[in-house]
Amino acid sequence: MSFVRLLFITFTFFCFVSCESLKNKPSLNFLGPILEVVNDDGKLNYTGRVVNNSGKEISTAFLRYVARNKDGKIIEAITVPIIGSEGSDILEGEVINFDFTLRIETRNVHSKQVTLDYRE
Amino acid sequence: MYFFKRFIVIALIQLIIFSFIFTLFVFSFNQRREVSKIQSKALASVIAEQASNYFEENNGKFSSNEFFSFLDNRIGVEKLTSAFNVNPPELLALYFRSDILRGVVNAGTDINLIKDDNSPFNKSNKFFFNNKYVAIKPFYVNSSEKPYGVVRIETSNIPILTEVLYNNGIFYMLLFLILNNQAFLFYLWMRKKKSLDIETGYLKESSLGSIKIMHKLLGDIIVDHSVTDSGKKNSSNILNIDDKK
Numbered sequence: 176m177s178f179v180r181l182l183f184i185t186f187t188f189f190c191f192v193s194c195e196s197l198k199n200k201p202s203l204n205f206l207g208p209i210l211e212v213v214n215d216d217g218k219l220n221y222t223g224r225v226v227n228n229s230g231k232e233i234s235t236a237f238l239r240y241v242a243r244n245k246d247g248k249i250i251e252a253i254t255v256p257i258i259g260s261e262g263s264d265i266l267e268g269e270v271i272n273f274d275f276t277l278r279i280e281t282r283n284v285h286s287k288q289v290t291l292d293y294r295e
Numbered sequence: 296m297y298f299f300k301r302f303i304v305i306a307l308i309q310l311i312i313f314s315f316i317f318t319l320f321v322f323s324f325n326q327r328r329e330v331s332k333i334q335s336k337a338l339a340s341v342i343a344e345q346a347s348n349y350f351e352e353n354n355g356k357f358s359s360n361e362f363f364s365f366l367d368n369r370i371g372v373e374k375l376t377s378a379f380n381v382n383p384p385e386l387l388a389l390y391f392r393s394d395i396l397r398g399v400v401n402a403g404t405d406i407n408l409i410k411d412d413n414s415p416f417n418k419s420n421k422f423f424f425n426n427k428y429v430a431i432k433p434f435y436v437n438s439s440e441k442p443y444g445v446v447r448i449e450t451s452n453i454p455i456l457t458e459v460l461y462n463n464g465i466f467y468m469l470l471f472l473i474l475n476n477q478a479f480l481f482y483l484w485m486r487k488k489k490s491l492d493i494e495t496g497y498l499k500e501s502s503l504g505s506i507k508i509m510h511k512l513l514g515d516i517i518v519d520h521s522v523t524d525s526g527k528k529n530s531s532n533i534l535n536i537d538d539k540k
Binding site: 205206207208209210211212213214217219220222223224245272274281282285286287289 | 357359360362363366367372373375383384385386387388389390391394398399400401415416419448
């Protein structure tokens with residue numbers, strides 16, 4: 176194999192091997208942790224904040240919550256729309272509060288997953 | 296078979312190199328995870344202290360929105376997570392003792408509201424290891440002996456995994472190349488030159504067989520040409536330079 180070909184393969188290999196994708200990029204994020212409490216009815220209640228760090232205006236954003244039982248089966252899934260001060264559009268740097276309560280029995284919730292879904 | 300053996304040896308060497316790099320990765324990951332555990336415990340202590348203050352100020356009345364604002368005013372919600380940098384906790388749970396004892400909620404604690412390490416609520420096995428760390432700290436109101444509730448903080452170890460890879464990825468790759476280079480140099484160093492041993496023989500049977508065939512063929516060719524050479528000598532129309540001399 177010629178030296179030039181070897182050099183080309185090595186260069187291509189180094190170009191493709193990049194860990195940049197592992198680094199978190201600025202986006203719509205939770206501002207601080209989400210507070211989870213048991214309310215007077217014995218149901219799980221969640222309170223938190225979302226901040227737009229994407230550097231752009233975000234048109235539509237949803238908070239998705241999935242609760243699973245001990246067998247890993249989904250027992251409740253909630254989608255909460257994140258509404259900014261100007262309707263569904265969330266301005267750059269805007270902080271929005273959210274609050275929601277589950278309907279299922281608290282003792283059945285084994286694992287939880289909270290994600291943010293949005294479009295720029 | 297010869298190439299298969301070589302392939303097996305190369306695969307084994309690569310496996311050893313990968314094992315070594317993986318050990319380094321696990322070591323870095325564990326180091327970073329221990330730091331995260333300490334941070335989670337410290338944060339749980341801070342929140343528990345603030346929860347005690349909140350309930351003392353509000354005479355036991357509780358509202359999640361008010362408590363969230365209380366934390367924001369006292370500490371600042373951003374500061375709660377900025378200390379973590381890589382893996383800030385997603386959930387910050389506040390459970391009351393009465394709810395835990397009645398079985399309304401499972402906080403992953405025992406009867407004394409101390410963290411139960413064997414509870415399945417404190418574990419989450421994914422990617423072949425427990426990727427969740429839970430810090431639990433009880434909080435007290437009005438210097439009572441029994442805790443009023445617990446603060447539970449869950450942190451995921453997955454962001455640490457990606458962070459360690461992000462920071463050390465190039466190092467691992469270079470280490471892989473260097474170790475491969477070293478393995479090749481070691482092979483060159485250890486490779487012995489085959490000495491000629493007349494008694495035992497230095498050729499394979501197959502090579503010897505082919506040489507014998509070639510020997511026979513060459514012998515036949517020589518015999519054939521010896522006949523034609525004698526014929527050539529007799530012919531008068533061929534000029535031989537040696538004869539001219």
